[in-house]
Amino acid sequence: MRRFWIISTVFVLVAATAVFGILRNYLEKINQDSVSKINQVHMKESSSxxxxxxxxxxxxxxxxxxxLLSEAQNEDNYDTIMYNLSVGADAFGFTFIGMYQEDGNxxxxxxxxxxxxxxxxxxxxRTSIKNDIDKVALGETQSGDLLFLQGVPADFSIGENNGIxxxxxxxMDFLNEELSLQDNGDGCLSHIIRNDGSFIIKNDDNATENNYLDRVSKLAEASGMDSDKTLSDIKQKMADREKFSLYFSDGTLNHHCFxxxxxxxxxxxxxxxxxxATDSIIQSNSDLRLKAVMISGSIILCILLGSFILYYLSEKHQRSIVEKAKADAEAAKAEADHANKAKSEFLSNMSHDIRTPINAILGLATLAQSRTDNENDMKNYLEKIILSGKHLLGLINDILDMSKIENGKLTLNITPTSLRETVNTAAEIIKPQANAKNQLFDLFIHDITEDMVFCDNVRLNQVLLNLLSNAVKFTKKNGTVRLTVWQETPEENSEYTRTHVIVQDNGIGMSEEFQKIIFDSFSRENKENIMRTEGTGxxxxxxxxxxxxxxxxxTVKSHIDQGSEFHITLDLKPCVPKREEHNLPDENNTLKEEKHGLxxxxxxxAEDNELNWEIAYELLTDFGLKLYHAENGxxxxxxxxxxxxxxYSAILMDVRMPVMDGYETTRAIRSLLRPDADLPIIAMTADVFSEDIKRCLDSGMNDHIAKPIDIQQVMATLENTIIKKQ
Structure with missing residues (x-):
């Protein structure tokens, strides 16, 4: 063991000595590099x-x-011009004003x-003035005083004299003082010279040379440089108006020049x-050297304690693996509990989104039943029942698509859509709810430049009803709910129309904390009057x-007890024809007028359900079609x-039928050896998922119509497929 410690100690000493030696050389290099770099940076900043x-x-x-020139040009009176120039000279600190003439006088x-x-x-x-360029120059009086001159080219006259x-x-002292070219205590000073090296401003009284290039020549020789080449390079760069730097060392003092x-x-x-001038920097580097020594000591200590630390870390790592496995198990359990709780809340609170259209359907049906003698009212109620039924269908589809939404796979069915029709649909569904609470419901539609746009009207209607039903629900009796829709053309993309939808209410409002999580799933504010309200979150x-x-x-803006405002911005692509009327069209009447050429x-x-056959028969025969019923495939x-x-011009094919389903029937028809076996076959089914539609098309069908059927879609699809076949 003793031998082990001796060897270990020798090893540590040798290692420490090597580390200190390497570190010393490294710090010396750092000092030299730091001095050079800091000088360069300081000079560049000072020069800039x-x-x-x-x-x-x-x-x-x-x-x-x-x-001053403007005053001289705008005045004709000689005495006035001279007086104005004299006053201006005193005001601006000029000791000289002159007229530079064409002949150089x-x-x-x-x-x-x-x-x-x-x-x-x-x-x-003179060249710059002739080229109409402002110019500065150095002037000298008879007594040898230097002036800082500025020339402004312009043709003007004073009395009988004309100037350019x-x-x-x-x-000149004014310029030197203003620019602070002298040594301010940091060892840094500046000169201003001409291209030939003569001084404009000289700030080094110790230098005996009257030409800066002569001084550079001496410094270059003292530094062991080729003075002729150095001067040639300087002159060339000055002629090219370049920024550059030089470094001179005469053995006793080093100079950085920029x-x-x-x-x-x-x-x-x-x-x-x-x-x-960089002694303070060197001192800083000395401090850095001391810190490095401390670090070296820490390294030695780390070497001595390395074995213990490795053992400790190994044990700690094993412990962390066990703890992580335990934490993962607890997290998985908590996640499962949360998922089960979310599912339970979802199933128990689903009435929030479904009851809105059901309430409208039942209410309107009751009104229709009580007013059978009024044909106009009956027609109005039935139209609204149809609209509410369509929305209910959309909600059911949304519930089925919830998993897709959570997985980021939500898709839109983009079709030509009347913006006014969609907005009015939502308004008609929500009005009975607002009336039940004696609320004022305002609808403002203005500046609609493109009524017909490409959009998913079911999704847009769903968004409107979500916002409006919440506004009605969380607004007290006799309150106000407002829906505003308007359009503008976005600057960045003129092909689209920017549509703004604003839903406002003066209800109970929301806290700032809840506004941050309002768009999270199952989020509801923990307030008594809200918890009593139905909804899934x-x-x-x-x-x-x-x-x-x-x-x-x-975006959402809301204040407690003042109300809320939701602002939606959508860039929608217009389509033709435009729809300008606010009233909803009578779809059946429109179709009957067009007749679709069928x-x-x-x-x-092919329909196994008798009620579905009856509905299809009644709707389609009104348009001059002759229908034939097959109760199975x-x-x-x-x-x-x-x-x-x-x-037969076409076949409307249900999918789920006894004896033979729609897929088998379609494949059998397509395999018949008769010229009309390629007639249009259109699926008319409640199987509406994308994989269902693909299966229909793969079996040989031409198109797909979802149940419950939209008569306008049915007629349009029939016309398109039949005409295309012809």
Whole structure:
């Protein structure tokens, strides 16, 4: 054991020594890299700030000069012009205003001292003015004072003198102070130079050179660089107006230099930082080295305790596996309990969504029974009963589709739909409920540009009834429920019409907490007056899923005891023809007028239910069709075989029949060796799932109609299939 500890100790010491050595070298490299990177970043930021400040000053000065120029151009009186320019010069801090003439002469208009001004390096200034470009330049008085000049090109006259630019100027010290180019204590200072290296502003009194490029040449030689190549590269980059940086080291002091061009001039900003200015950074790196030592000690400690930790972690891992298995089992049990509870609540509270249309059907049927002597009322009640029955059918389909909704497999049946008709349908179903509570129910439909749209009308109707029935249910007697529908054209997609549906009430409202979970399944607010209200808590979850399937949005705003507002936004594609009337059409009358071009056609109906046959017979014979009844699939096959060629135009085929079902019958007819064996066969069945429809088509049928039948759909399907066959 002793030998083991000795070997272990030696190993730890060797490992620690190696770690410290590697760490020391690594920290030294970090220090060097940090110094270089921080200098670069600091200089770039400082240079960028100065450059931005320079641009601001130039723009301000040129703007002030343009203001003076405008006054000179808009005034004809010589004395007034001179007075205005004098006042403007004092206000803006100009010590010189001049007129730059076509021949290059600079005529003094205003000056605080009576001295001649010469533009240094005039050729670039003259070229820019000729090209109608604002320009800054350096001016020099007879006494040697330097001025910061700004030239604004414009043709103007003062008295008998004509100029091509107004030139304004002020002391050069103003620019140096404004730009803060001197050393502010951080070791960083800046110069402004021309392309030839001559100084515009010089801030290093220790330097003896009068040309910056001469200084660079000496620094390059001291750094062991090729001075000629360095100068050539600098001149080329300055000619190309590039930003660039250089690093010089003369053995005692290292310099970082950053170069950036200044706008409206041939000048360059040179920012310098001696590396000694980064002592604080080095100190920071020393602190980092100390932290690294601490980390190294921690590593050694970790090596010594490694065996124990590994053992501890292994044991802990085994414990965690057992605990996780236990937690998973408890979670599975809780999930199963929750699922069972949800199913129980669903089955016990399903009346919330089903009772609304049933209530309308029973109420309207009672009214119809009591008013048999009034044909118009009877017709109105029967139409509304049909609408409520359709909605009830849609609800039953929704209940069957609930698993699809939860699995994200909800599908829409997009068909041409009258928006007004769908809205009015929902309104007519909900009105009796509102009247029963003496509530005011308002319906506002306005700005409907496209009544006929592609939409799933059953799903949309379901959404409306979910929202409206909740509004009526959670609004007290004598309250108000409002349904508003309007349209606009969305900017991002003009092919669609944006439809807004707003349901408002002044009922009991909802808390902010409940508004966050209102669209979750089985969610109901835990309040006494709500818990007494029937419902499953599925309505809003179904509504949200339907709106999502439409690609729309639904938002809610609500306050306790003030009411609620639900706002639905849907982008629906218009279709033709448009429907402009608010009143619901009489479908049967419309069909009777059109006749669908099927008068006198012989239709064989395979239907084992006598009541269903009677309904089909009464509805279809009104449109001039001749119907023949086969009570099962076998009889249907026999009647077709015994018929003359092309006697039947189509067959309406039930699926579930005794003796021979619809699938077998269809396959048998298609296999007959007679020319009309390919006549249209249309399924007319209560099997409405997608797999049922596919099975019908696979057996040889041409189309599918769901029970209870919609006469308009039946006639349209017959016409389409028969005409297509012909």
């Amino acid at each position: 700030e100065i450059q931005h400040h320079f641009d601001t000053i130039i723009n301000l000065r040129i703007s002030q000069a343009q203001s 600079l005529l003094t208009i205003y000056q605080d001292k009576d001295e001649t001004i010469n533009i240094i390096n005039e050729q670039p200034f 630019a107004l030139v304004t100027g002020g002391p 170069y950036s061009p200044l706008t409206n001039s041939e000048w360059y900003l040179v920012t310098l930082m001696p590396e000694g 599925l309505g809003m979850a179904i509504t949200k899923n339907i709106i999502d399937a439409f690609g729309g949005t639904i 008068q006198g056609k012989h239709i064989l109906v 076998k009889r249907c096959l026999e009647m077709f075989e015994e018929s003359e060629l092309n006697y």
